[in-house]
Amino acid sequence: MSRRLTSGGRYIDRSAPQGFTFDGTTFEGYAGDTLASALLGAGVTLVGRSFKYHRPRGILAAGPEEPNALVALGPKERTEPNQRATTTELFDGLTARSQNRWPSLKHDVGALNQAVSKFLPAGFYYKTFIQPRHAWKHLFEPIIRRSAGLGPAPTHADPDEYEHLYDTADVLVAGGGVAGLTAALAAGRAGKRVLLVEQMPHWGGRLVTDALPDAKEEAGETVAALLSALEALPNVHLRTRTMCAGIYDHGYVLCHERVSDHAPAAGIPRHRLWKVRAGQIVVATGAIERPIAFPMNDLPGVMLAGAVRDYVECYGVTPGDTVVIVTNNDDAYRTALSLKAAGIAVPAVVDARGAADGALPAMARAAGIDVRTGQGVAKVLGKTGVEGVQLCAQGSAGEVTDTIACDAVAVSGGWSPAVNLWSHCGGKLRWREDAAWFEPDADKAPTGADGRAFVAVCGAANGRMGARDAATDAAGVGAAAAGGEVPGDLPGVPDAPEEAPLEPVWLMPADAQIEAREKMWLDFQNDVKVSDVELAAREGFESVEHTKRYTTLGMATDQGKTSNINGLAILAKALDEGVPQVGTTTFRPPWTPLSFGSIVGEAKGSAFQPLRRTPMDSWHEARGATWEPVGHWRRPYCYPRRAESAEEAVEREVLAVRNHVGILDASTLGKILVRGPDAGRFVDMLYTNMMSTLKPGRCRYGLMCSENGFLMDDGVVARIDEQTFLCHTTTGGADRIHAWMEDWLQCEWWDWKVHTVNLTEAWGQIAVAGPKARKVLESLGGMDLSAEALPFMGWADGTLGGFDVRVYRISFSGELSFEIAVRAGQARALWDRLVAAGDAHGMAPYGTEALHVLRAEKGFIMIGDESDGTVIPQDLGLDWAISKKKDDYLGKRAQARMHMTDAGRWRLVGLETLEGEVLPDGAYAVSNEKDEWGNTRTIGRVTSSYRSPTLNRGIAMALVEKGPERMGEVIDFPIPGADPIAARIVSPVFYDPEGEKQNV
Amino acid sequence: MLKLRCPCCGLVADETELSPGGEAHLVRRGPEAEDDAFEAYLFLRDNPKGPHLERWRHAYGCGKWFIAARDTATMEVFGTYPAQTKGPPAEIVDKIRDRVPGWTAPGEAT
């Protein structure tokens, strides 16, 4: 049954029909419709099911405050759930599906939840999460799983494009109603760069819709005049479909622009995220109407009065053929007049106030509308839609005095200024007793870097509800934001009759009994009723923030835009306090949800983060390396040959190093130059060892700790000359350690004469390791690499095959090993020469996993495996690398703290499984004895575990309580779902404990 | 998102260009320190609601550390100055005292 009126609807173009589907059924609307207006026009009133009880839900509002009409948009592969039908612009081919129903919207099994609603009170989750466990698992969880959540998550990657854009503005105006337009014009006339954003596709807000019939034309002219004046200013930028999502410190503003949602097309982004830095921000976000709680007020067909006239006037649609108005204020009479003018029956305005003598009620009476004062709604009749209302005296407990048949109810509990943006950055609110709303307290505005207010508010958002009053307010605020004068030639705004004050009526009837209050909805989206808030108060959740969490009032996609004040008022009444004493919950960005895609922007796939590649990267790739991310680098994990598994490749690579020779790309290693007269003093503070005594030409392994004493990095330090050290760091640590050095030099020892340079990318570094390493290098010809000329832990500059190189004789594998540093630009060429030279010696490239196995066989620690930010070098048996002679080094004092010297600390040991199996990495050891509660105690943890191809068995390193004192002891590692693995505590050095192989 | 002027390169930088370093002008305690003094140096921070001297590094810019004098509640920035000082410069102290009469920098004798 069509509810489209035969005329009217200034946003729609009746000559441009648009086809769309809802739950698979095809409907038709017009260009300019929202999905909500098109559905209403097509007679669809049931659009979704509520979150908890799966109650039938219809459209409540006409804007972003909509709590009910949430749909999943798009075909399956690009589903976007929880989109408000009221802000979704219709286009030809739109597909939408209702949510939260199964198997269908009309026949929903979950609606059974209503039958058990007694057992799903406020705080249900908290009450049943605990006990009894079996009830949770078998009874509650299946019900919750079925009914919880709103729309379905998309199943495919988002195919659309999104972009981030940056802008600045002297004055940013949020909201394009009469206040925002006026403020922007006043600011623009002052010559400042102005950005005016409006979330909807239209300018003018409610001005025309709310104007009385004889003033509509003038109101339309006002909007047009404001707009053309703004468009004439080159310093003013106007942007519709752009929602001001949040205001942050120092004038930072996020705006979300829906670029092509209304006209999907390839080649243009779907959404834009604007990151704007604004000098001044003017909030002109208008107001939001609130409902009144009365029994069965959540039935489809109960709609906000302002929304009803939006649908009639903007879209030429009526929510019903016979509409009863329920109100506590004068404004709702505009809706009665709109409907009447459109030829819709309005059998009564039910006004809770004792009298309604203002100009608007008078006009309604004059139009022949029955105004019933002092009345309330005892109950809305109907099952899946409104069929009538029962009336009662507002002051009563709900004894029915009359029944009126109708198919829609337009309700108004008054308006609340939309103060969200004002509050995002700390703007404070004050309660206006006469109007029963919170409004911005101009004396407590958010302040910026200069200590002055940078957010101002005007119009309805500032509690100036009348259009002319709002415009006057906005002109002053806009001019002040731009440091200018109010222009004398602002377009006139039609006057409106004075409105009588509302009466703060939050529920109907005033003395409703509990059975009635259990059927009065406050938060439609989350199924929070008057009785739930009262229960929360009774159970001690008196803080409004606690009540919100306990009842879920004001949560989810609408964040309580229509329920907030009503909920506060009910809570205040239950606590017998005033609304301002109860206060509001905190308003946080975003104003309305923005798409994940827009937040991500272009930072996805390969653009998610930069990838660092070594000079040899393309060689690795051509060689079929499997990759391991290390920091932002990618490093070869191993180089599987044809048909070889990764495990097999790693074993082959390990054995190649042990028996012949291997080559490793070590270019990612951090390389930081530390130079200056005080360099020795500085490295002595950075490292636990004594570094200043190192002789030029020599290398030393060193440890770095934080001031907490915890091990943070390790590496080999080479002394280049008297004033120069080259500090090698871990791959992931280079930038962090460089920053760490700079921190101490800049902020603590700024009088020390030292500078640092991070040379990591300036050098390629190649490790050649294995018994035949020297032979391979010597075959290139050049510097003397004999043990005499270049002993273990020495370094020398020279040439190899014509390349200028610096060769370090250091070993992380325990084999004869050379690390060759070469200028990054020549690294690939040297690598190719070495690979060619290695062929004759059975040389294999090896990756990070073989490197790890080789070091574990030698008992060398790895930062991030054996250390985790709670481990000190002493735990790892590295006392030999901690100077006893130095007065001080970073971390020294902390390592003397009580807990650090505790004899019971977990310390590093090796583990040999009794059966040779490989322990799972991270497995925990438990003590054999049980405590008084029958629990075992955790006494250790595996930090590294590998199958050793060299030893042909599993080896592991572990931190174990008093580990080194327990050599030979067998401890158990419980394995989930399997028998525990028993392992013997041994030395962590499994291979060549004397170190004979590396020193040849 | 804060905006702070880096006193080294002169740029007004967005917070995303900076990395925070916590309370400024801590006095380092070394091996000679008693437990209480060391604990205070390592862990105890003022975290005032009001004027605060805090370390920032122009991490995605010139790389230099500096100190910002900022009100943590009002977001007012009284100024920034190089890290190589033991306390805030007099003109910043004056600016803070304009807002908070009698304010003293941590560690400063009253």
Ligand SMILES: [Zn+2]
């Ligand atoms: Zn800088």
